[in-house]
Amino acid sequence: DAGVTQSPTHLIKTRGQQVTLRCSPKSGHDTVSWYQQALGQGPQFIFQYYEEEERQRGNFPDRFSGHQFPNYSSELNVNALLLGDSALYLCASSLDSAGGTGELFFGEGSRLTVL
């Protein structure tokens, strides 16, 4: 049973570019959340997708957008990259019917470096 998988694992971009990160949730999960983890910090919630809709959003600008596909996989897009966007981007999946405390399963992340 595959867990949460993310791609790419590492990537380097320059300021102003755009990036797309991908996530496949754990088998049987229908909800995907994205977190940004700056070096030495805890993860910060970006947004969550359920039934192909953005259901909740953290304090991130509109440059951060996402999508969820019918197979529950998800993409995170970041436009007009800034140096401060350099971070580990984590995808977490869960089962909505498990309720508010349903366990989140995290992927290993995509390490983005913006030069």
Place this chain on the structure above:
Amino acid sequence: GESVGLHLPTLSVQEGDNSIINCAYSNSASDYFIWYKQESGKGPQFIIDIRSNMDKRQGQRVTVLLNKTVKHLSLQIAATQPGDSAVYFCAEGMNTGFQKLVFGTGTRLLVSP
């Protein structure tokens, strides 16, 4: 705003010792708290959680204590092993069904053989 923080950024212990990692939280409305372990190059891994109506919960070698009076959370690891070396985060959430977690900055646990 909401915040979850940790008192100690690094904790060094000897193998076999008991470890205690502390966390302060500010949102008294949080419904549950979770401890995560993050090893280098990996995503956070669930350790144990506790609901706000509890003050103690035990797992395998781990115990979480919640003191709502002083808004304090701790993770106790018994007989710490080198494999426990990692960064530990506390996180809090609410029963919205959306599982939006607020994480602290983390404590690095270093276990010496």
